[in-house]
Every structure is written in structure tokens, then in C-alpha cells.
Amino acid sequence: MxxxxxxxxxxxxKTTIATNMALSLKNVQLLDCDVEEPNAHIFLKPEIxxxxxxYTSVPKIDETRCDYCGKCAEFCEFxxxxxxxxxxxxFLELCHGCGGCPIVCPKNAITEEDxxxxxxxxxxxxxIEFICGELNIGEPxxxxxxxxxxxxxxxxxxxxxxxxPGTSCSVVAAVHGTDYCILVTEPTPFGLHDLKLAVxxxxxxxxxxxxxxxxxxxGDQNVQGYCKEEGVPILLTIPMDRRIxxxxxxxxxxxxxxxxxxxxxxxxxDKVQSMRS
Amino acid sequence: MKxxxxxxxxxxxxKTTIAASFAALxxxxxxxxxxxxxxxxxxxFETCLKEKEEFRGSKEAVVDEEKCIDCxxxxxxxxxxxxxxxxxxxxxxxxxxxxxxxxxENAIMLRKKISGYAFISETKYGPMIHAMxxxxxxxxxxxxxxxxxxxxxxxxxxxxxxxxxxxPPGIGCPVIASLTGVDMALIVTEPTMSGLYxxxxxxxxxxxxxxxxxxxxxxxxxxxxxxxxxxxxxQRNGVNVISKIPYDPIVTEAMVAGKPVVEFSDGxxxxxxxxxxxxxxxxxx
Numbered sequence: 001m002x003x004x005x006x007x008x009x010x011x012x013x014k015t016t017i018a019t020n021m022a023l024s025l026k027n028v029q030l031l032d033c034d035v036e037e038p039n040a041h042i043f044l045k046p047e048i049x050x051x052x053x054x055y056t057s058v059p060k061i062d063e064t065r066c067d068y069c070g071k072c073a074e075f076c077e078f079x080x081x082x083x084x085x086x087x088x089x090x091f092l093e094l095c096h097g098c099g100g101c102p103i104v105c106p107k108n109a110i111t112e113e114d115x116x117x118x119x120x121x122x123x124x125x126x127x128i129e130f131i132c133g134e135l136n137i138g139e140p141x142x143x144x145x146x147x148x149x150x151x152x153x154x155x156x157x158x159x160x161x162x163x164x165p166g167t168s169c170s171v172v173a174a175v176h177g178t179d180y181c182i183l184v185t186e187p188t189p190f191g192l193h194d195l196k197l198a199v200x201x202x203x204x205x206x207x208x209x210x211x212x213x214x215x216x217x218x219g220d221q222n223v224q225g226y227c228k229e230e231g232v233p234i235l236l237t238i239p240m241d242r243r244i245x246x247x248x249x250x251x252x253x254x255x256x257x258x259x260x261x262x263x264x265x266x267x268x269x270d271k272v273q274s275m276r277s
Numbered sequence: 278m279k280x281x282x283x284x285x286x287x288x289x290x291x292k293t294t295i296a297a298s299f300a301a302l303x304x305x306x307x308x309x310x311x312x313x314x315x316x317x318x319x320x321x322f323e324t325c326l327k328e329k330e331e332f333r334g335s336k337e338a339v340v341d342e343e344k345c346i347d348c349x350x351x352x353x354x355x356x357x358x359x360x361x362x363x364x365x366x367x368x369x370x371x372x373x374x375x376x377x378x379x380x381x382e383n384a385i386m387l388r389k390k391i392s393g394y395a396f397i398s399e400t401k402y403g404p405m406i407h408a409m410x411x412x413x414x415x416x417x418x419x420x421x422x423x424x425x426x427x428x429x430x431x432x433x434x435x436x437x438x439x440x441x442x443x444x445p446p447g448i449g450c451p452v453i454a455s456l457t458g459v460d461m462a463l464i465v466t467e468p469t470m471s472g473l474y475x476x477x478x479x480x481x482x483x484x485x486x487x488x489x490x491x492x493x494x495x496x497x498x499x500x501x502x503x504x505x506x507x508x509x510x511x512q513r514n515g516v517n518v519i520s521k522i523p524y525d526p527i528v529t530e531a532m533v534a535g536k537p538v539v540e541f542s543d544g545x546x547x548x549x550x551x552x553x554x555x556x557x558x559x560x561x562x
């Protein structure tokens with residue numbers, strides 16, 4: 001079973017849920033798909049055994065063959081190629097690696113070469129199989145790295161995917177194809193507003209989902225009200241607790257210091273399993 | 278005209294809280310909410326919508342079933358795994374047009390789609406440009422660029438001297454689009470191990486683009502040891518920590534009331550943000 005953890009708003013507790021849940025279960029794989037700012041390794045302190053580069057293919061122009069006709073630039077939907085009078089300028093950061101320009105070039109002047117956009121790190125943290133993607137600094141496109149991380153999914157394990165905040169392509173790439181998504185939110189106007197957006201994403205993708213309310217007690221009651229009205233299950237509520245915040249700040253999963261919570265994460269997993277079917 | 282972007286790397290550190298307060302403290306400015314996939318700034322202002330514009334940022338491939346002969350060339354050519362048989366998954370399709378190009382029957386069309394909207398609103402703190410990316414859309418970087426272009430245009434037309442940008446979390450495409458060409462980045466972080474790690478990455482990014490960066494440690498008193506670690510890290514890297522804001526539930530209360538905290542309360546947090554704003558303005562000059 002593949003469970004994704006997402007949220008519209010950032011900093012609501014995705015990584016907290018993902019890491020504590022992973023530590024509570026057996027036969028688990030944790031995939032950190034927040035490749036822009038991956039944080040799960042801070043809490044799980046994995047031993048990294050393998051590092052794999054992630055490449056996208058980008059165009060390379062053979063100046064001896066190019067006659068600057070501009071067909072490549074005309075074709076490129078992402079403005080990664082610009083044709084000047086006697087030069088083709090390539091903006092590698094804008095390239096999606098679609099492979100279109102080599103096909104349309106009438107002079108066969110374009111080949112594709114690999115460009116590293118990030119890395120995938122594989123390792124273990126206790127019994128947890130740990131996989132994490134890291135986007136290279138300055139690279140705009142996270143999706144190829146996220147997809148590469150997801151290639152490592154082991155269907156025989158319980159897979160937990162930590163997604164990035166927001167609702168755009170990175171989040172879609174992370175939660176796409178998962179069996180269930182846990183949305184982590186906080187009971188504030190920002191939390192509610194962004195939760196609603198995340199709910200729309202999951203409805204569009206047809207992924208069953210439920211909500212965890214973190215830091216219950218701050219803000220207001222409107223998230224609860226919304227979930228009730230919309231029939232969205234509230235899977236777990238975690239109270240605002242200075243101790244949890246303090247343990248988090250040190251980079252420690254809170255079930256390690258508050259073991260009474262392990263039972264709750266097991267119950268959470270049971271709920272998720274029953275809701276999926 | 279000067280431009281300043283509030284970013285954070287890590288989400289939920291308080292970007293919007295601080296940007297909203299800056300908006301209330303600044304004079305003669307334009308506000309731009311560039312967190313286009315989860316925009317929250319409008320929740321803290323009473324806004325009056327003046328203009329709405331469709332954003333056509335990307336395209337999608339559509340198959341004409343009548344013409345399709347199931348040759349499979351499109352499926353083979355698609356680098357994104359978006360084609361299965363002759364159905365195209367709109368979620369995976371990036372709108373590159375390779376499938377339409379290789380189709381021998383001209384059975385695939387590339388269609389422009391509405392990927393979101395950009396808005397111009399009036400607030401009591403001045404004009405605000407904001408946007409909404411449609412659900413599960415890409416091209417968020419292009420929408421950020423549209424918001425910033427509109428903000429610049431309004432600033433020029435109305436003779437406004439400052440554009441205040443609330444940026445998205447992360448370090449990817451919309452963040453880069455929010456930062457290119459600005460005069461300064463204010464990075465809001467928190468004293469947690471995640472906050473420190475993410476700060477290192479966003480600082481690398483602003484350094485990569487040569488943008489002057491200042492750091493604000495929000496909720497600094499939840500872990501003073503980590504706060505010191507952040508300050509030391511910034512000192513080692515020649516980055517100025519411009520402010521330390523204490524944790525105070527009043528920040529959430531202000532959010533619930535739908536107001537920037539500096540307008541809602543005159544307590545310590547508000548005074549500290551006010552002082553930070555003066556220092557930011559001084560550093561901008």
C-alpha cells in the first residue's frame with residue numbers, strides 16, 4: 001500500500017507524520033519526495049548507501065550543421081531555444097527534456113545530452129528503507145527527481161511518501177498513483193484555505209484522502225466544521241503541545257520521546273487501510 | 278523602483294505573516310502574492326477586486342479518436358509516459374507537442390488551456406496583484422512572472438517606489454521566478470533543524486542568483502540553542518540576521534481576525550516586525 005502525505009500549506013507537519021508513522025510500522029519504505037527541501041533525513045538519520053544522479057536530456061547543437069533556420073525554437077513550447085541570426089541560444093533551465101527539437105531539426109544538428117538535475121539517495125534507518133530526492137540548487141524543475149524517487153517503490157512494502165507543500169505539479173507528481181493521501185493541516189484560516197485547495201487536487205486525481213489536524217487548540221474550529229460538512233474523515237488530531245514542538249525543533253521524531261503516541265499511529269494506519277478498501 | 282521578496286525555503290515559517298505586516302507598514306508600494314498555488318495574503322486584507330485576467334500558461338494534447346489509427350508512435354515518442362494506447366493522461370502531459378508532431382494522421386491537436394487567473398485588487402494598504410493557479414496545473418513559474426509584470430506596470434503607472442513580494446516555499450521554479458531581478462530577499466526561518474537545513478539551501482539559491490539576502494528568525498525562543506546555531510551559520514557565511522521575532526499566539530489570533538499582526542496588536546511581536554521593517558528599508562537604500 002502506498003500512502004502519500006501532503007498539505008496545501010507548508011509547515012503543518014507532513015514530515016512529522018511521515019517519519020513518526022514510518023517508525024511505528026513494520027516493513028516500511030519512506031520516500032522523501034519534497035525534493036526542494038527534503039527534511040525526513042534530519043529525523044530518521046539514515047545511513048546512505050547509494051547515491052544516484054538524476055538526469056534530464058537537454059539539446060546540444062552542432063554548430064557545423066546548424067543553419068539557424070529556427071524550426072527548433074519555433075517548436076519548443078517552453079522557450080528553451082531562441083533563434084538569432086547566427087546563433088541558437090539554449091536556456092537549459094527551461095528545457096523539459098521532451099525530445100522534440102532533435103526530431104524537428106531538418107539538418108540533424110541537434111543531439112540530446114544528459115544534464116544532472118538532482119540526486120536520489122538510498123539507505124536505511126533502522127528497519128526503514130529510506131529514499132530521498134534532492135533537487136540541485138538553481139534547477140527549477142522538481143518533477144523528474146520526484147519521478148525518479150518513485151521508481152524505487154517496492155510494492156511488497158508499506159510505502160510512505162512525503163510530498164512538498166502546495167498544489168502544483170510537484171505535489172501532483174508525488175501523490176499521483178498512491179492508494180491514499182493523508183492531508184496534514186492546522187486549524188487556522190491559512191490551514192483551511194490551503195486544505196480546500198489540496199482537497200480539490202485529490203478529488204481531481206481520484207485519490208481517497210483524510211485529514212490530520214495538527215496543533216489543535218490554536219486558531220479556530222473552522223477546519224473541523226469544513227471536514228464535517230464535506231464528509232472528509234478526520235483521521236487524527238494532535239494537540240498544540242510545546243513538548244512536541246520542542247522535540248521537533250531538535251530534529252527528533254516525537255514518538256521516540258513520547259512512546260504513548262505509537263499506538264495512535266498504528267490506529268491511524270489501520271484507519272487508512274480500512275478506508276482505502 | 279525597488280523590489281523585495283519574502284521567501285523561506287521551508288514552508289510555514291511565517292512568510293505571509295511578515296509580508297502582510299510589511300504591506301501594512303510600507304508606503305507607496307504595490308503588493309504581489311507570488312505563492313500562486315497556495316495564496317493566503319488576501320485572507321489578511323479586505324480586498325476589492327478590480328481586474329481578473331485568464332492565464333493561459335500551458336497547452337495540452339487532445340486526440341481526435343476518429344482520425345487515430347492506433348499506430349503507437351505518439352506513445353513511443355512521449356518522454357513523460359502520458360500516453361497509453363491512444364488516451365492521453367492530462368495530469369502527466371506537459372504540453373510539449375511531440376506527439377502531435379510525430380502523428381502521421383494529424384490526429385493530435387495541441388490546445389491552449391486556462392491554467393489559472395491573475396487578479397488586481399485594491400486594499401487599504403495599496404494595490405495588490407495576486408493569482409490562482411488552477412488545480413493540479415503546472416507553469417506556476419510563468420504565472421509568477423505574470424503577477425510580477427502586472428505589479429511592475431502598476432508601480433510604474435502610479436509612481437510607486439516599492440514592490441513587496443510574498444514568495445512560495447521551496448527552491449524550485451516559482452521561487453526562482455519570484456526572486457529573479459529583485460533587489461533583496463528576506464528569508465524567514467525558524468529555529469528547528471529543518472529550518473536550518475532549508476535555510477542553507479535557499480541561501481545557496483539566492484547566492485547563486487546574486488541576490489542580497491537578510492535573515493529573520495521567527496519564533497526564535499522555541500529553541501534558543503538552534504537560534505544561536507542559525508546566527509553562527511549566518512555569520513560564517515556573511516549573512517545579516519536582521520531580526521529575531523518571539524513566538525506569540527497573538528500571531529495566530531491576528532490571522533483568525535483576518536488582519537496583519539502589526540495592525541491587530543501593539544505587543545512585542547508587532548514592535549519587532551516594525552523595527553525589522555525600518556532596518557529592511559534602510560538596507561534597501
